Amino acid sequence: MELLWNARNGAAAIARVPIDGPLPCRTVLVPRERVAHALRRELLRTGLGHVLAGTRFVTPLAAAAEVLQSADVVGAPGEEGLRPRRLLALFRQGLALAHFPPDLLRSRPGWDEAFAETILDLEGAGLRPEDLASSEDARLRDVAAIWLALGKSAGSSWTAQRVYREAALSLGHRPDLWPYPGSTLATVDGHETAVRASFLRAIPRVVLALAAARPVREHHLCRVEALYGREAAAALGAATAPRVQASERDLLASYLFEPPAVLADPGRPRSAGPDGTVDLEEHAGIDEEIEATADWVARQVLDGTPLEDIAVVFPALGPVAGLVAERLARLPWADGPLPVHVAGSLPLAGLAAGARALAVVRALRAHLGAPALAEVLPTLRTVAEEARHLSHGAATDLVWSLGTVSGNPARPEGALNWAPRLAERERDLAEQLSRAQAAEDDPDRPALARRARDLERLLADLRAVRPALEALAGVAALAVRAAPLGSLWPALRDFVGKWLLQPGEGPRVHTVLDERLRPLAEAAACGALTGEDALEAIEGVFQGTRIAAGRFGEPRVYVGTIGGAVGLAFGAVRVIGLAEGHLPSVPRPSALRQEEGARPEPRSADRDLWSRDPATRRGVGRPPPHRRSLRLLRPRSRPGARLPARLPRRPGAGGAPMARDRLGPAGRGRLPENALVR
Incomplete structure (x- = not known):
C-alpha cells in the first residue's frame, strides 16, 4: 500500500513497483489521461526518467474493456448518455408497474433522469435487477422491472459500472485474462464505486496507491476500509501531511483543512508576513471576478510562467468554465487566441x-x-x-x-x-x-x-x-x-x-x-x-x-474543477467561485424521494443563513454574496500585487481585521495536489 500526497510521491511509487526479469515491465492505472501526463513529467523532473521505459499508463475503464475482450464478452461502454432517452421510450411504450403510475412517468418531466441516476448508483454498488425483484417494497420491484427492460433495450451498450462488474467477475474466475504483464500500480482515492474497487482488487499482482485526504473523516475511513481493507484505512488515518514552512503557500498546503486542535497548537509554524505566494481577493460579482482572473493570467504570462503551469480552478464544472475560457481566449496572443484547456470539456450548446x-x-x-x-x-x-x-x-x-x-x-x-x-x-x-x-x-x-x-x-x-x-x-x-x-x-x-x-x-x-x-x-x-x-x-x-x-499537456492554461485537478502540479493556481460552490457538492434531493410540496433543502453557504435568519427563510433581505478568490504561487515565482499582512475589514462588517494566517477550514474538502508543488 502506497500513500500519495502529491505528484512526486506518485513518481516515487511508480519507481518502487517490483520488476521481474531483465527487462522492466509495469502498468500504472490512472483515473484520467492528464494524470498520466503529470506523472510522466514528474518522473523526468525528479531524475527518474529511466522508469518510463517499460511503463504503461492505462485508465481503469480501458483496462476493464481489454479484459472483456480477452474473455470474448461483447459489451461497449458509453450507455450513460443514452440511458435517459431509452427510459423515455420505455415509459412511452408502457410498463406493468406496481407503484409508479405509467401516466405520471410519461407526463411529468424528469423521471427518466431520476431513474437513470438511481439505476446507475445501484450498478455502482454491485447490485443486479434480480436482487430487487423479490423485494417486499413495490417501489424496488418497479425499479427492477424498469432496469430489466432497460437492459434488453440497450443490448451490448453498457455503462462503465457494468463494464467494471463484468470484468471483475471474469478476472475472479480466470486471472490469466489480465492483458498486461508485470506488476500493476493502481491509483485510488477512496471515492470509487464498489464495482470499480472490486475490479481493481481482482487484478493479479496489484499494488494500491491511495491518495491522502484532509480532513480525515470517520465516514471516509469506513468507506476506504469497505473498499480496500482495514490496512488501507489504518494507513490513511495515521498519515500526516508533509510539514513545510518555507513560504506562505507551503504553510497553507501543510495546514489547510487540518482539525482545530492542530491549527490551535501554539508550537506550529506561523506566517512571517506576506511573501507574494498567497493572495486573497474579494469581488462583488462574477463579471468582476472573471476580469480579475484574466488580469492575473496576463501577469503570470508576463512574469514568464509557462502556460501549462497556470491553472484556474473552481468548485464545480458549470457555465463559469465557458465564461472563463472565453475571456482568457480574448487576451492578446501572438498566434491568435490565448491557448486554453478546459478539463471536462465544454457543453456543445455553449458553442x-x-x-x-x-x-x-x-x-x-x-x-x-x-x-x-x-x-x-x-x-x-x-x-x-x-x-x-x-x-x-x-x-x-x-x-x-x-x-x-x-x-x-x-x-x-x-x-x-x-x-x-x-x-x-x-x-x-x-x-x-x-x-x-x-x-x-x-x-x-x-x-x-x-x-x-x-x-x-x-x-x-x-x-x-x-x-x-x-x-x-x-x-x-x-x-x-x-x-x-x-x-x-x-x-x-x-x-x-x-x-x-x-x-x-x-x-x-x-x-x-x-x-x-x-x-x-x-x-x-x-x-x-x-x-x-x-x-x-x-x-x-x-x-x-x-x-x-484543447488537450492537456500542450502549452495551454488549465481551466477546470478543484477535484479534477487532483494529482496535477502547477506553478500558479487561482481558485475562484468560492461563494458559489461547496466541497464536496451537497447531493441533490432525489426526485423519487421528494415529497409533494416539500421545501427543498438549502445548499452550500445558504444553509447557515437559512437556519439562523428568519427573514432569509422567508426569502426577504438576503444580501448579495461576496465572491472570493485564492491565488497560490510557487515561492520562486515573481510575486504579483501584494496584500497587507492584515487584511482590512469589509465595509459594514464588525470585528477585528482578518489576519493572513487565519486560513482555517471554512468548508469541507481539500485542495488538489497542485497546491503541493515543490
Missing part, C-alpha cells in the same frame, strides 16, 4: 455552432412558430450570389411579411403552411415590385414608388433563404406526421450539415451528434419514438453532449 443547431431543434419543437423561425433564419446558408446571411431584423421582417399562421402546440400542422406560402409570396412580391418600378416616374402614385426599394430587398431575402427554409419545413413535416426517430434524425442531420452556418473550427455539430444519436435511432425501442418525443430525445442528447477544448 456558437451548437447554439445555432439547438435553436433549430427548438424551432421544430415550437412547430416553426414565427418568433422561433425568426431566430433561426439568420443562421441559415443562403443561395445569394454574394456571400451573406440575413440579419435578425431582415429575418423578422421576412417572417411576418409571409402572412401565414404558423404552427403552435394546439395546431402543429400549421408548420406545413410555410412551404406553399413561400412560392405564393414570391410571386406576389415580384408583381408588386414590377408595379412599383413602373410607377417610379408616375407623380400620381408616389407611395408605391417609394416601396420599390423595400420590396426589392424583401424579395431578394426571400429568394436567398427560400431553399433552406423549404428544407427546414420538410423536416418539420416529418415531425408533424409523427415520423420515428430513425427517420427524423437523418433528415435533421442532413439539414444541419447542408444549410446551417457553423462558425469556428473543430468537428461539425451534426457529426458529433450523429455519433451519439445513431445508436438510439437504430435501437428498436428508441427508434420508435415519434414526433415531439423524438425531438425531445434529440434535444436531450444535444444538451448532454460536451466538446473537448
Whole structure:
C-alpha cells in the first residue's frame, strides 16, 4: 500500500513497483489521461526518467474493456448518455408497474433522469435487477422491472459500472485474462464505486496507491476500509501531511483543512508576513471576478510562467468554465487566441455552432412558430450570389411579411403552411415590385414608388433563404406526421450539415451528434419514438453532449474543477467561485424521494443563513454574496500585487481585521495536489 500526497510521491511509487526479469515491465492505472501526463513529467523532473521505459499508463475503464475482450464478452461502454432517452421510450411504450403510475412517468418531466441516476448508483454498488425483484417494497420491484427492460433495450451498450462488474467477475474466475504483464500500480482515492474497487482488487499482482485526504473523516475511513481493507484505512488515518514552512503557500498546503486542535497548537509554524505566494481577493460579482482572473493570467504570462503551469480552478464544472475560457481566449496572443484547456470539456450548446443547431431543434419543437423561425433564419446558408446571411431584423421582417399562421402546440400542422406560402409570396412580391418600378416616374402614385426599394430587398431575402427554409419545413413535416426517430434524425442531420452556418473550427455539430444519436435511432425501442418525443430525445442528447477544448499537456492554461485537478502540479493556481460552490457538492434531493410540496433543502453557504435568519427563510433581505478568490504561487515565482499582512475589514462588517494566517477550514474538502508543488 502506497500513500500519495502529491505528484512526486506518485513518481516515487511508480519507481518502487517490483520488476521481474531483465527487462522492466509495469502498468500504472490512472483515473484520467492528464494524470498520466503529470506523472510522466514528474518522473523526468525528479531524475527518474529511466522508469518510463517499460511503463504503461492505462485508465481503469480501458483496462476493464481489454479484459472483456480477452474473455470474448461483447459489451461497449458509453450507455450513460443514452440511458435517459431509452427510459423515455420505455415509459412511452408502457410498463406493468406496481407503484409508479405509467401516466405520471410519461407526463411529468424528469423521471427518466431520476431513474437513470438511481439505476446507475445501484450498478455502482454491485447490485443486479434480480436482487430487487423479490423485494417486499413495490417501489424496488418497479425499479427492477424498469432496469430489466432497460437492459434488453440497450443490448451490448453498457455503462462503465457494468463494464467494471463484468470484468471483475471474469478476472475472479480466470486471472490469466489480465492483458498486461508485470506488476500493476493502481491509483485510488477512496471515492470509487464498489464495482470499480472490486475490479481493481481482482487484478493479479496489484499494488494500491491511495491518495491522502484532509480532513480525515470517520465516514471516509469506513468507506476506504469497505473498499480496500482495514490496512488501507489504518494507513490513511495515521498519515500526516508533509510539514513545510518555507513560504506562505507551503504553510497553507501543510495546514489547510487540518482539525482545530492542530491549527490551535501554539508550537506550529506561523506566517512571517506576506511573501507574494498567497493572495486573497474579494469581488462583488462574477463579471468582476472573471476580469480579475484574466488580469492575473496576463501577469503570470508576463512574469514568464509557462502556460501549462497556470491553472484556474473552481468548485464545480458549470457555465463559469465557458465564461472563463472565453475571456482568457480574448487576451492578446501572438498566434491568435490565448491557448486554453478546459478539463471536462465544454457543453456543445455553449458553442456558437451548437447554439445555432439547438435553436433549430427548438424551432421544430415550437412547430416553426414565427418568433422561433425568426431566430433561426439568420443562421441559415443562403443561395445569394454574394456571400451573406440575413440579419435578425431582415429575418423578422421576412417572417411576418409571409402572412401565414404558423404552427403552435394546439395546431402543429400549421408548420406545413410555410412551404406553399413561400412560392405564393414570391410571386406576389415580384408583381408588386414590377408595379412599383413602373410607377417610379408616375407623380400620381408616389407611395408605391417609394416601396420599390423595400420590396426589392424583401424579395431578394426571400429568394436567398427560400431553399433552406423549404428544407427546414420538410423536416418539420416529418415531425408533424409523427415520423420515428430513425427517420427524423437523418433528415435533421442532413439539414444541419447542408444549410446551417457553423462558425469556428473543430468537428461539425451534426457529426458529433450523429455519433451519439445513431445508436438510439437504430435501437428498436428508441427508434420508435415519434414526433415531439423524438425531438425531445434529440434535444436531450444535444444538451448532454460536451466538446473537448484543447488537450492537456500542450502549452495551454488549465481551466477546470478543484477535484479534477487532483494529482496535477502547477506553478500558479487561482481558485475562484468560492461563494458559489461547496466541497464536496451537497447531493441533490432525489426526485423519487421528494415529497409533494416539500421545501427543498438549502445548499452550500445558504444553509447557515437559512437556519439562523428568519427573514432569509422567508426569502426577504438576503444580501448579495461576496465572491472570493485564492491565488497560490510557487515561492520562486515573481510575486504579483501584494496584500497587507492584515487584511482590512469589509465595509459594514464588525470585528477585528482578518489576519493572513487565519486560513482555517471554512468548508469541507481539500485542495488538489497542485497546491503541493515543490
